[in-house]
Amino acid sequence: xxxxxxxxxxxxxxxxxxxxxxxxxxxxxxxxxxxxxxxxxxxxxxxxxxxxxxxxxxxxxxxxxxxxxxxxxxxxxxxxxxxxxxxxxxxxxxxxxxxxxxxxxxxxxxxxxxxxxxxxxxxxxxxxxxxxxxxxxxxxxxxxxxxxxxxxxxxxxxxxxxxxxxxxxxxxxxxxxxxxxxxxxxxxxxxxxxxxxxxxxxxxxxxxxxxxxxxxxxxxxxxxxxxxxxxxxxxxxxxxxxxxxxxxxxxxxxxxxxxxxxxxxxxxxxxxxxxxxxxxxxxxxxxxxxxxxxxxxxxxxxxxxxxxxxxxxxxxxxxxxxxxxxxxxxxxxxxxxxxxxxxxxxxxxxxxx
Amino acid sequence: xxxxxxxxxxxxxxxxxxxxxxxxxxxxxxxxxxxxxxxxxxxxxxxxxxxxxxxxxxxxxxxxxxxxxxxxxxxxxxxxxxxxxxxxxxxxxxxxxxxxxxxxxxxxxxxxxxxxxxxxxxxxxxxxxxxxxxxxxxxxxxxxxxxxxxxxxxxxxxxxxxxxxxxxxxxxxxxxxxxxxxxxxxxxxxxxxxxxxxxxxxxxxxxxxxxxxxxxxxxxxxxxxxxxxxxxxxxxxxxxxxxxxxxxxxxxxxxxxxxxxxxxxxxxxxxxxxxxxxxxxxxxxxxxxxxxxxxxxxxxxxxxxxxxxxxxxxxxxxxxxxxxxxxxxxxxxxxxxxxxxxxxxxxxxxxxx
DNA sequence: TTGTAGGCGTTATCAG
DNA sequence: CTGATAACGCCTACAA
Numbered sequence: 001x002x003x004x005x006x007x008x009x010x011x012x013x014x015x016x017x018x019x020x021x022x023x024x025x026x027x028x029x030x031x032x033x034x035x036x037x038x039x040x041x042x043x044x045x046x047x048x049x050x051x052x053x054x055x056x057x058x059x060x061x062x063x064x065x066x067x068x069x070x071x072x073x074x075x076x077x078x079x080x081x082x083x084x085x086x087x088x089x090x091x092x093x094x095x096x097x098x099x100x101x102x103x104x105x106x107x108x109x110x111x112x113x114x115x116x117x118x119x120x121x122x123x124x125x126x127x128x129x130x131x132x133x134x135x136x137x138x139x140x141x142x143x144x145x146x147x148x149x150x151x152x153x154x155x156x157x158x159x160x161x162x163x164x165x166x167x168x169x170x171x172x173x174x175x176x177x178x179x180x181x182x183x184x185x186x187x188x189x190x191x192x193x194x195x196x197x198x199x200x201x202x203x204x205x206x207x208x209x210x211x212x213x214x215x216x217x218x219x220x221x222x223x224x225x226x227x228x229x230x231x232x233x234x235x236x237x238x239x240x241x242x243x244x245x246x247x248x249x250x251x252x253x254x255x256x257x258x259x260x261x262x263x264x265x266x267x268x269x270x271x272x273x274x275x276x277x278x279x280x281x282x283x284x285x286x287x288x289x290x291x292x293x294x295x296x297x298x299x300x301x302x303x304x305x306x307x308x309x310x311x312x313x314x315x316x317x318x319x320x321x322x323x324x325x326x327x328x329x330x331x332x333x334x335x336x337x338x339x340x341x342x343x344x345x346x347x348x349x350x351x352x353x
Numbered sequence: 354x355x356x357x358x359x360x361x362x363x364x365x366x367x368x369x370x371x372x373x374x375x376x377x378x379x380x381x382x383x384x385x386x387x388x389x390x391x392x393x394x395x396x397x398x399x400x401x402x403x404x405x406x407x408x409x410x411x412x413x414x415x416x417x418x419x420x421x422x423x424x425x426x427x428x429x430x431x432x433x434x435x436x437x438x439x440x441x442x443x444x445x446x447x448x449x450x451x452x453x454x455x456x457x458x459x460x461x462x463x464x465x466x467x468x469x470x471x472x473x474x475x476x477x478x479x480x481x482x483x484x485x486x487x488x489x490x491x492x493x494x495x496x497x498x499x500x501x502x503x504x505x506x507x508x509x510x511x512x513x514x515x516x517x518x519x520x521x522x523x524x525x526x527x528x529x530x531x532x533x534x535x536x537x538x539x540x541x542x543x544x545x546x547x548x549x550x551x552x553x554x555x556x557x558x559x560x561x562x563x564x565x566x567x568x569x570x571x572x573x574x575x576x577x578x579x580x581x582x583x584x585x586x587x588x589x590x591x592x593x594x595x596x597x598x599x600x601x602x603x604x605x606x607x608x609x610x611x612x613x614x615x616x617x618x619x620x621x622x623x624x625x626x627x628x629x630x631x632x633x634x635x636x637x638x639x640x641x642x643x644x645x646x647x648x649x650x651x652x653x654x655x656x657x658x659x660x661x662x663x664x665x666x667x668x669x670x671x672x673x674x675x676x677x678x679x680x681x682x683x684x685x686x687x688x689x690x691x692x693x694x695x696x697x698x699x700x701x702x703x704x705x706x
Numbered sequence: 707t708t709g710t711a712g713g714c715g716t717t718a719t720c721a722g
Numbered sequence: 723c724t725g726a727t728a729a730c731g732c733c734t735a736c737a738a
Contacts, residue, residue, distance in 0.1 A: 069715035071421035422731035
């Protein structure tokens with residue numbers, strides 16, 4: 001049995017463990033609870049003098065409204081749910097940070113869940129967020145368990161997909177063109193004269209971003225009459241060590257690539273490490289490119305050529321869209337932000353011969 | 354009387370906008386709502402056959418319990434709140450990720466807020482989390498607005514401070530010895546023969562970690578009969594650019610440091626960039642050390658000597674402690690994890706003469 | 707093992 | 723502009 005002070009002690013003076021409720025504020029201010037509620041939710045409807053009395057009483061008692069009761073009655077929780085692959089990954093962390101800041105400015109809180117690239121887990125945690133009564137939901141990517149959309153439909157509240165724009169316009173989404181990112185990058189490498197390409201990618205299953213990025217590269221190659229040799233493709237979960245291991249395999253090939261496209265900066269830096277250890281010079285022996293333009297890549301020697309993606313913009317736009325929808329204001333269901341190659345020292349012409 | 358569409362109506366196209374409630378499940382399973390509730394919350398009290406019927410009915414109707422109603426009645430929301438400085442910062446993101454994973458395993462969700470190093474904002478968002486009815490709270494660091502603890506006391510629910518251990522044992526806390534981190538690092542640099550030290554630190558106001566790390570360095574120097582020249586100290590907000598600017602100032606001094614202690618890896622890498630641009634060689638001209646042993650530092654050339662801090666352990670321990678307290682199980686209020694120097698190429702003996 | 711019934715604290719409705 | 727009152731959907735005694 002617990003030795004904790006029990007709630008029966010609350011009768012004792014000075015040990016008032018009772019929660020302060022609207023009723024207490026109402027009594028102190030000499031009004032009804034309805035008026036207290038109005039002061040909290042639509043102050044303009046209340047006489048300034050009454051309002052002041054209530055505000056003071058609330059402050060004096062340190063009244064904190066009971067969110068659950070409010071949600072139950074009003075069907076609004078002032079919470080937004082977000083399900084992301086992992087925020088032990090700089091990108092999603094930054095987007096999520098932007099999202100949270102924007103929500104906070106508008107008086108919303110963020111309930112966050114990860115799924116670690118398991119779409120079944122994503123479905124499960126999305127259900128938990130609905131259980132908590134979030135007013136709207138944010139997801140990453142376009143690939144999801146088919147049941148997710150049924151669940152969302154039942155739930156009947158706004159949601160938005162991020163980091164990609166649904167080409168079929170079935171689901172509101174904000175992001176950028178993942179396909180174009182690697183397409184442009186590959187064009188850049190082709191222009192430098194490369195013909196032997198390698199690809200370091202995240203597993204594409206359930207990951208539309210990785211899939212689109214791989215496709216973008218292949219499209220650019222096809223336009224140049226080239227085809228990606230599948231033996232020069234390595235898949236790895238997003239971690240430096242895994243990327244490094246994948247790159248070691250590519251370097252050990254009889255004729256390794258002279259240009260490596262990594263689908264994100266973490267992979268690119270892992271590849272750089274493998275090159276350093278193997279004595280392969282960048283960019284003299286191999287050019288390496290990333291996507292997302294993170295600090296990790298920018299601070300390498302040489303600096304990593306990468307694609308700047310709208311990491312912050314996505315978070316802000318997602319927040320703005322959802323809040324606009326919740327408040328019945330105008331909004332855009334689909335938004336695609338521009339991207340841009342950032343040239344640094346990790347790319348160059350292939351070695352002659 | 355309820356006007357809810359019954360389960361037979363739900364096939365009707367387009368009209369099923371009514372939320373499915375326990376009542377609907379009860380009707381379909383031929384039991385009372387009390388039994389539905391029992392199946393959800395204490396299944397072992399229900400006859401296996403009844404349980405199965407209810408479970409099936411719930412699945413069929415895709416019943417999602419209404420968390421707000423549950424919270425209101427049961428005083429448990431199954432949500433844990435965390436307030437962190439920023440998760441656009443790899444460290445806190447990783448700790449938070451570990452925290453979230455652990456909570457998820459135990460059936461809790463995470464409500465997250467940032468304060469961007471503003472203790473007033475921290476107090477405010479903590480109040481919001483309480484409003485949402487979180488069952489417990491996690492904070493970063495030992496420095497907080499004095500009113501925060503009053504608020505927490507009113508709230509009467511568990512909380513834990515992280516990334517430091519309260520020396521006075523006033524507040525449950527899990528972390529490590531920030532003072533020791535830079536103390537050990539400075540000893541290492543002293544042993545290499547350095548005497549002219551620089552410090553690159555976060556602003557110490559309201560940031561006990563930064564303060565303790567600065568103090569640890571000064572303590573080691575004092576033991577060696579040295580004193581840190583305040584002109585060789587630069588303060589910067591946590592960003593590469595700010596750190597770089599701070600380091601540029603130190604490098605421009607008449608006699609710049611031969612050893613730089615940065616209070617975290619981001620600062621150290623910013624300093625490295627400033628050195629590269631200024632043509633200052635690492636470690637021949639200057640040794641640089643970080644704290645936290647992040648990928649960012651590990652992948653630099655040369656690799657950054659840093660202190661491994663218990664980033665993951667803190668998150669797991671915080672989750673475990675709070676859940677144990679919520680469930681009335683045994684737990685440790687105070688936990689300090691070990692740290693360790695990771696030697697890489699960024700440190701060496703000072704140039705002769 | 708299961709059902710009945712009341713209320714958690716707030717807000718929406720309606721009347722004054 | 724303000725007050726009285728009835729839900730919101732669930733859980734928990736208590737009774738059967």
